[in-house]
Amino acid sequence: MTLKRRAFLGTGAAAMGTLAAPAVFAAGHGKPQVVVVGGGAGGATAARYIAKDSKGEVGVTLIEPTRQYYTCFFSNLYIGGFKEMGQLGHSYGGLAASGVNVVHDWATGVDRDSKTVALAGGGSVPYDKLILSPGIDFVEGAVEGWDLSAQNAMPHAYKGGSQTELLKAQLMAMPQGCTYAMVAPPNPYRCPPGPYERVSMVAHYLKANNPTAKIIIADPKAKFSKQALFEEGWADHYAGMIDWVGDDFGGGNVAVDADAMTLSIDGEVTNVDVCNVIPAMKAGHIATLAGVTDGNWAPVNAHDMSSKADADIYVLGDAAQQGDMPKSGYSANSQAKVCANAVRGALTGSKVFPAKFSNTCWSLIDTNNGVKVGATYEATEEKIAKVDGFISATGETAELRKTTYEESEGWYTGITADMFGA
Numbered sequence: 001m002t003l004k005r006r007a008f009l010g011t012g013a014a015a016m017g018t019l020a021a022p023a024v025f026a027a028g029h030g031k032p033q034v035v036v037v038g039g040g041a042g043g044a045t046a047a048r049y050i051a052k053d054s055k056g057e058v059g060v061t062l063i064e065p066t067r068q069y070y071t072c073f074f075s076n077l078y079i080g081g082f083k084e085m086g087q088l089g090h091s092y093g094g095l096a097a098s099g100v101n102v103v104h105d106w107a108t109g110v111d112r113d114s115k116t117v118a119l120a121g122g123g124s125v126p127y128d129k130l131i132l133s134p135g136i137d138f139v140e141g142a143v144e145g146w147d148l149s150a151q152n153a154m155p156h157a158y159k160g161g162s163q164t165e166l167l168k169a170q171l172m173a174m175p176q177g178c179t180y181a182m183v184a185p186p187n188p189y190r191c192p193p194g195p196y197e198r199v200s201m202v203a204h205y206l207k208a209n210n211p212t213a214k215i216i217i218a219d220p221k222a223k224f225s226k227q228a229l230f231e232e233g234w235a236d237h238y239a240g241m242i243d244w245v246g247d248d249f250g251g252g253n254v255a256v257d258a259d260a261m262t263l264s265i266d267g268e269v270t271n272v273d274v275c276n277v278i279p280a281m282k283a284g285h286i287a288t289l290a291g292v293t294d295g296n297w298a299p300v301n302a303h304d305m306s307s308k309a310d311a312d313i314y315v316l317g318d319a320a321q322q323g324d325m326p327k328s329g330y331s332a333n334s335q336a337k338v339c340a341n342a343v344r345g346a347l348t349g350s351k352v353f354p355a356k357f358s359n360t361c362w363s364l365i366d367t368n369n370g371v372k373v374g375a376t377y378e379a380t381e382e383k384i385a386k387v388d389g390f391i392s393a394t395g396e397t398a399e400l401r402k403t404t405y406e407e408s409e410g411w412y413t414g415i416t417a418d419m420f421g422a
Contacts, residue, residue, distance in 0.1 A: 031059045032347040035117050035127035037107045037286055039064030041073075042316030042332035042339075043133035044095060044419040049340035051099040052421075057348050061101040061125055063117065067091065069420075070160035073191065073329040074412055077364060079157075079168050080201030088160060094422035110290035112310055129343045132292070132307075133316040133332065134284025135159070136190050139296065142280035143183055144255035153258040154275040157198075158190060170274045171205060177212040178273040181263045183254055184219040185278045188297075190318045190327045192225035193373065195278055197363035200230065203238040204366055216272070217244045218265050220252035225326075226363060226373055232394045233365035283319035297321035302379035303355050304342035305335050314339050323383025324375075331359045333415055338379075355379040362408035368398070370405030 036047040039062055051060040068089045077083040092102045106120035116124040138156065140147060146154060157167040174180065180202055184195045199215055206213045215238075223246070224230075234242045245251040250266025256275055257264075263272050282288075282296035292298045292307040298315040299308040300322050307313040316339055317332030325331045338355040345352035360374030375389035392404060416422075 031057065032128045033059045033061065033126055034129045034131065034343060034347070035125050036060065036062045036131040036133065037064075037117065038133035038135060038284065038317075039066070039069055039092060039095075039102075040133060040135055040317065040332065041071075041329040041415065041419055042318075042336045043131065044069070044092075045333045045336035046131050046133065046314075046316060046340045046343075047100045048095055048098055048419070048421050049337060050344055051095075053340070053350075054344050054348060056099065058344060059101070060099065061103060061127075062092070062095060063103045063105060063107045063119070063125065064092065065104060065106045066161075067104055070164070071329065071412075071416065072158065072160040072164075072194075075157070075160045075164045076194065076198045076201045078164060079171065079198060080204045080364070082201075082364065082367075085165060090416055090420045090422070092420065094420045098421050107286050108289070110286070110313075112291065112313070115312065127312075128347060129312055129314065130290075131314045131316060131339060131343070132284075132287050132290060132298070132319060133336070134286045134319050136281040136318045136327075137283070137285050139280040139282050142185075143277055145258065146183075146256050146277045146279060150256075150258040150277070153261070154256060154277045156278050157276060158194075158278050158281075167274070167276055171202060172209075174206075174210055174213060174273045176210055178210075179214045179216060179270065180206070180274045180276070181216045181218065181270070181272040182276045183256065183263070183278060184217055184221065184224070184251075186220045186252075186280050188327060189278075189281045191329075191361065192326050193230075193361050193363045196224055196226065196230045197365075198276070199242060200233060200238075200363070200365045203234065203241050206241065207238060213241070215242045216263065216265075216270065217242065218251045218254045218263065219244060219246050220254070222247045225361075226371060226391065228394050229371045229392055230363075230365065233369060233371075237366045237369070281318075283315075287315060287319050294321070302382075302384045303338075304352075305339040306342070314343065323377075323380075324386040325357060325359055325377055325384050326361065328359055328361050329415060330361065330374075330411075331357070333418060334358055357384055360411070362404065362411065364405060364408070368402040368405050370401055370408055371396075372404055372408070 047062040109118040157163040253266045255264040292309045318327040357377035371392035373391040
């Protein structure tokens with residue numbers, strides 16, 4: 001069954017409801033203020049829901065440097081030729097129209113004592129509650145020979161926008177019969193099936209335009225998300241094109257040389273024409289500056305997504321260390337609704353509903369060949385805990401795979417409307 005936009009919007013949102021705000025609690029400065037840093041699936045959703053449901057009782061400021069947000073989810077479909085980049089871009093006009101004060105600037109620091117967020121453009125923004133949804137940054141030195149100075153030669157393309165366009169351009173410029181390499185990240189990372197959907201989309205493009213080209217995946221993991229489904233699809237559609245080198249075969253002992261355009265796996269050096277390096281990840285830097293990280297991620301309380309380091313700071317999406325949920329756009333959107341309800345309740349006294357979470361990750365393997373994995377979750381004292389789950393089966397009919405892909409299209413339309421209000 002295709003997941004329609006209306007059905008998606010009802011998921012989670014209906015459980016939260018919209019109640020009158022009976023009381024307002026601010027720290028001596030009138031209307032309570034919420035500041036949200038990061039305008040992706042977590043931040044945009046949280047900002048919109050707090051502004052909408054509080055009906056003007058809470059001031060909401062969203063700090064986001066870009067004026068056009070390009071989703072990382074579905075960006076692989078752009079690489080495969082199924083989407084145009086313009087279809088992945090979204091403005092913040094809808095959020096502004098719904099009452100969110102949208103500030104296009106970089107957040108450069110958090111003063112937890114004075115409860116202010118510093119801006120690169122000067123000045124600061126006060127908050128009663130601060131929501132951080134900064135996404136990911138990369139762990140320095142995670143891949144020998146690669147750092148951000150090499151991202152133009154060897155793009156990561158794991159943040160939507162110019163990096164995605166660069167990788168596509170490099171793919172299109174590959175000589176006939178040459179080699180595309182990917183260095184996959186270790187767990188945990190944004191969108192567990194994402195690297196392998198990307199390989200599928202690269203293979204789809206190469207099969208049509210450069211059929212003797214090869215793909216190498218150097219992977220530090222012994223296994224990966226939806227592995228049986230991807231490997232079945234690769235055998236059916238791209239036989240002989242893709243070599244996956246897992247940890248058992250040296251995939252965790254990798255070095256690259258961006259000047260020489262080489263990939264070394266366990267000491268064996270290969271010349272490559274495109275090298276997509278996706279390093280190990282960590283929470284976006286502002287979370288570290290705010291002092292809410294422990295290691296690479298920011299631990300949170302599962303019932304409301306509040307930081308374990310500061311009850312007035314909340315962390316959403318990829319940056320959070322929350323338990324069993326994967327890092328995905330769907331997860332961030334689901335967490336944002338729980339957080340928005342909790343923050344509004346804390347500031348206005350409105351009813352706070354028990355936290356419930358859900359996630360689904362769709363992947364496209366070839367034309368109309370979609371697969372999915374998902375689960376529901378509940379909040380415990382220790383973490384967001386998985387309750388039950390599902391995954392596509394190998395050997396499914398072409399009709400079911402087409403339906404699954406169409407379902408993902410409906411989800412994309414629904415979640416972007418839920419994030420941006422347009």
